[in-house]
Amino acid sequence: MTMDAGWTAWPAPAKLNLFLHITGRRPDGYHALQTVFRLLDWGDEVRIRVRDDGVIRRVGASVPGVAETDDLAIRAANALQRASNTSLGADISVEKRIPAGGGFGGGSSDAATVLLALDRLWNLHLGVDRLAALGLALGADVPVFVRGDNAWAEGVGEILTPIALPPAxxxxxxxxxxxxxxxxxxxxxxxxxxxxxxxxxxxxxxxxxxxxxxxxxxxxxxxxxxxxxxxxxxxxxxxxxxxxxxxxxxxxxxxxxxxxxxxxxxxxxxxxxxxxxxxxxxxxxxxx
The missing domain is CATH 3.30.70.890 (GHMP kinase, C-terminal domain)
Known part of the structure; x- marks a missing residue:
């Protein structure tokens, strides 16, 4: 979806956990989970404008009280820039609709959308597996948004099996x-x-x-x-x-x-x- 003055807009859908069980603790100290992720046809909108100077900058305050250095959307862009060695940058603005802290996945979804959109806009073609791995380093919920399927999930939520869910x-x-x-x-x-x-x-x-x-x-x-x-x-x-x-x-x-x-x-x-x-x-x- 194209906007004015070089900006493009991309959806960042919310999610639901249709159930969530903790089945134990892993050797690395993290908890082992089982859950089903349901993606929603509603969420945030991420707006991106490519820059030629390598600068990655947040435009506007996406989430009140979240510093730019802690913003998952900005962290995702920085991680992708480092992984690809691109000389390009981006202005990033997020129209927040998903409430923060509610368990609807807003920050993780914003990060995944940034990874997918900048992979396209920077002409990187890293592929979904590489992008999902970058996303996992940002948060356990990021990979499901990168892969884009409703999913049965295990591990810390990153071992994903697509699952067909009825309309709801x-x-x-x-x-x-x-x-x-x-x-x-x-x-x-x-x-x-x-x-x-x-x-x-x-x-x-x-x-x-x-x-x-x-x-x-x-x-x-x-x-x-x-x-x-x-x-x-x-x-x-x-x-x-x-x-x-x-x-x-x-x-x-x-x-x-x-x-x-x-x-x-x-x-x-x-x-x-x-x-x-x-x-x-x-x-x-x-x-x-």
């Missing part, structure tokens, strides 16, 4: 509670030894739940209140390690009616609709 619509809620991921993993009552499950079990509907949900609900009364409200319209779930919640519906009409009911009871709640995607919208953007 979601009522999404951001309770606005932010607990650092590292702190969550240190909570003593967190279940870290869930039995390993299989993709077949998930597809059959036997696997649900998020290891962080009971911990956060006990610690955060506001999140408990949101879950109680969502339970009036369906089965609420937590996504990722944030406080973002969702309820799944088969079609837009059902989701829209449920959202209306939710807002009647909690009019000030940050809630909205999004459709599940069969593949990342970024893939379509690159194919144009």
């Amino acid at each position: 619509w979601y009522v999404l809620v951001d309770p606005g509670i932010h607990v650092p991921t590292a702190a969550l993993f240190q909570i003593p009552e967190l279940t870290r030894d869930s039995p390993a499950t299989t993709m077949r079990d998930f597809v059959s509907g036997a696997v649900l739940g998020n290891a962080f949900e009971p911990v956060l609900r006990r610690r955060e009364p506001a999140l408990q209140a949101v879950f109680a409200a969502l339970a009036q319209i369906g089965t609420p779930r937590l996504t990722g390690t944030g406080s973002g919640c969702f309820v799944e519906f088969a079609d837009r009409g059902s989701a829209g009616k449920a959202l209306d009911r939710l807002r009647e009871g909690m009019p000030h709640l940050s809630a909205w609709l999004a459709a599940g995607a069969q593949a990342s919208p970024m893939r379509d953007a690159l194919d144009r």
Whole structure:
């Protein structure tokens, strides 16, 4: 999608974790996970303008309170520049729609979109495998956005197997509670030894739940209140390690009616609709 004055715009979709189990701790100290990533047809927009002087610069504050040196989109551009030895640079601006800290993958998705877009704009052609490896060094969720498929995930979330998911619509809620991921993993009552499950079990509907949900609900009364409200319209779930919640519906009409009911009871709640995607919208953007 082309914009004025040399800028191009690229989608950075949000994601949901349809379940999230911790199955143990790896020798490197990281936790072993199992999850399913569902990409959404909604998210941020990353805008890029190529520079000839090698400078990589953020234009505007993408996330309030996040320094440019900590911005995953900028870090992704710097990592790609180093890996490719290109002399080119970029101006990068992100229109944030995905709430920070909610578990919807905004920062990771922005980083993946920067990697994919600059690989194209800088004419590098490094390939998805190389870009996913660069993304993994930035964060465990970046590779799924680089590869662009709904996926069954293991390891720290980087061992990905594409999975076909039925069409769905979601009522999404951001309770606005932010607990650092590292702190969550240190909570003593967190279940870290869930039995390993299989993709077949998930597809059959036997696997649900998020290891962080009971911990956060006990610690955060506001999140408990949101879950109680969502339970009036369906089965609420937590996504990722944030406080973002969702309820799944088969079609837009059902989701829209449920959202209306939710807002009647909690009019000030940050809630909205999004459709599940069969593949990342970024893939379509690159194919144009």
